[in-house]
Amino acid sequence: MKNEKLKSIIVLTVICLVVAALLALTNSVTAPIISTARAEKVERSLKTVLPDAGDFEEIEALPENAPATVSAVYRAADGSYAVVLAARSAYSSGDMGITLGVGPDKQIKGITLTSYQESKDFGRDTYPQNYVGRTASDYAGVDSFAGVTYSSKALKAAIGDAFAVIEILEGGGAQ
Template identity: 35%
Template sequence: MKDIIKPIAVLAGICLVVTAVLAYINLVTSPIISAAEEAAAEQAKMEVMPGAKSFEAVSIELPEGVTEAYIADNGGYVFMLSTKGYGGEIKLICGVNADGSVAGISTLSHKETSGIGSKVVEDNSGYRENFYGKTADNYSEVDAVTGATISSKAYKKALDGAFEAYELAKEAK
């Protein structure tokens, strides 16, 4: 019986120590990670809304797919978007000028297939630039990427939410 209890006690002690170390590391690094994420989000807002220097959260009931909304000091709006693509969740940030045209779009994260669906969501693919200057009336004219129809539709669905949130935010102003 002694031969069984001693190894179990040692293993339990090791697990307890490792758990305590991991909890401490999480405690130390979580504020650093949060600060880095906030800085990246602020940088992304500036990227999709050129000319804006500050952003204020907008309190409106957000449509499906829009997770956050901000008004920029230049009168434009920035929306955090989430949609489901072929490979999983796609998170975007979209800037809409005061006149309702797309100022910029950037991908925050995605799980699309490399080389196919990623042609839609990666910032260096050139696809997002097709939407710049487009409004709710004409953004659907942008063609889908060949072989990435589901990802392209998901991208446009996210923009649906951005334009809907823009209208709601403009009315609430």
């Protein structure tokens, strides 16, 4: 009986270790490819949200008090900002990748979702476009909606975070 228990523990542990080793090996091969593809996707999304802004320069040191959802901020020569966000709602298992383009007049010029695992309609619906033309003072007026597979609440909060980080940067809050 004792031997059986011990055997069960050993077998399950060995299987877990072998599977983990295989996954680690696969990850070492695929991780660089995946991260390059993601970076390229973000690059493309900058052009999608601000097609006329010209070249972008990434702000290397984000302010310390920048919201946690902000992954990167890019500044264009004409004063536009493209903010890359990774928002997470309470129920989702993965981040919602958002790129937001804010023009020199601080109006939202474009918004695109770059990744989200939990919606089969991801990227095909028009809801995020309701924010185009909104500013920091009136973006909260866009209605949220229910019955969809991604969180409009998380999207709205992320947009607020984007405006917050731009305000910090414009106000000289970068540290």
